[in-house]
Amino acid sequence: MLKVDRLAIAGLPPLSFDVAAGDCIAIEGPSGSGKTRILRAIADLDAAGGYVSLEGAERTELPAPVWRQRVRYVSAEPAWWADTARAHVTRAPDRHRFERMAGSLGLAPGLLDAPIARLSTGERLRLGLARALADEPRLILLDEPTGALDATATALTEELIRFQLLARRAVILVSHDRAQIDRLAQRSLLLGAAMATAAQPAGADVTRAPAAATADERVATLARRWGTQP
Amino acid sequence: MTYHPLGVFDLLFAGLLLCLNAGVSIGFRLGLERTLLIAALRMVVQLGAVGFILKFAFEQGSPGLTAALAGIMILVASWDAVARSNHRIGDAWQHWGLGASAMLFSGLVGTLYCVTLLIGSEPWWSPRALLPILGMVLGNTLTGVSLVLDTLATTTRRERAAIEARLALGATRIEALRECLASALRTALLPIVNSMAAAGIVSLPGMMTGQILAGADPVEAAKYQIMILCVIAGTTALGVLLAGIGAVWLLTDNRHRLLSERLVSAPGQDATSVR
Known part of the structure; x- marks a missing residue:
């Protein structure tokens, strides 16, 4: 579904990888290694050379707003411009999904109409995710989606991400939580020190199966968990 | 008298x-x-x-001399409009060019409209009508343009994260910056609206005072003042809109990205210096 071809980001080797519909790949690397910059470049929020295409359409063939309706960058620190969370979602069908998703993330309905400034960091993070998924983007770029969440909220967030994958959307996940990557992702993109230790053959694309399991095993595990065929 | x-x-x-x-x-x-x-x-x-x-x-009474004086006035006014700003949009030339083109266009449109259609001076470029009117139009547009650029730069800097969030959710650059632009336009248009509301009660406008002291009929002076205030209000709106939209264009690119590196703080330029 997503094809990244020689994406050029300063300080990183050209990146090439594919993500299929229903797949989740993770980006791993130490802080400052460029994980967020990769996500922003794919969403076309920062200029970057190379080619990125989604379902056959290169990003420059589409107006940037249309591209970003399909390729959604979800920031680690969601920013707000209206007073309440609900006011950030204007289209009626999106509002419906937004409310459902906020509920599935364990947020009480009253929080949608509470002043944003009164909400906790974790509540804002989950509302930001619900807002980003409300209009059903095709590719979801998640930057530390559970960074500020407790165990229960993390589990609910991961359920929502799995649900997106089952709906044949694709996810690129940036996370510092190794166990979370193991639970969600089929493959990992390794950056910086992580890339060096992976002893990657020269010239190959930089995506590699994590040492813990091969991609096939991982897909099989996911499929078993959800009762679908890989 | x-x-x-x-x-x-x-x-x-x-x-x-x-x-x-x-x-x-x-x-x-x-x-x-x-x-x-x-x-x-x-x-x-x-x-x-x-x-x-x-x-x-x-x-x-030469058209060349009149044009030269008008040009100098526009240059100085556009410099004044951007020189005391606390922020710069783009490099120094882009920032100045933005102010200058907005003032050039709105100043010329307002002044020409006034001397040809309203006053109907003969010939239309007669310096006696053109230069004072251009001066009044520029003086007010100057305030508006400098307010719109400064407010837009300040609010864009403050709301940067929210603007980027809107862009990431698929907003166009105009949609993402609409509130910042609106508040900048409101700030820039308030002075002329206030001076229209206060005209005659709180303050007797300088031009009208001058005409009356120079022996003109007060009713005639009032008619002139009404015309001038309308022209000033219209050209300020035009100049402020041009500068505001131009600034939004400079702060974004055609892929609807916010170029926040183009917002430069320009400290050391004292906004309160005595003129």
């Missing part, structure tokens, strides 16, 4: 009033004596020079 020309002694007696300012400064140790003296001298030299230059231009 007829026109009473002022002599040198009249001006000297008027200048005597500045001793009050000097007295306050000395009495309260404000340390303003030097600044006050320089400001007073600048006022006398600048206004005197303008008087003589305008007199010369009126006597010559």
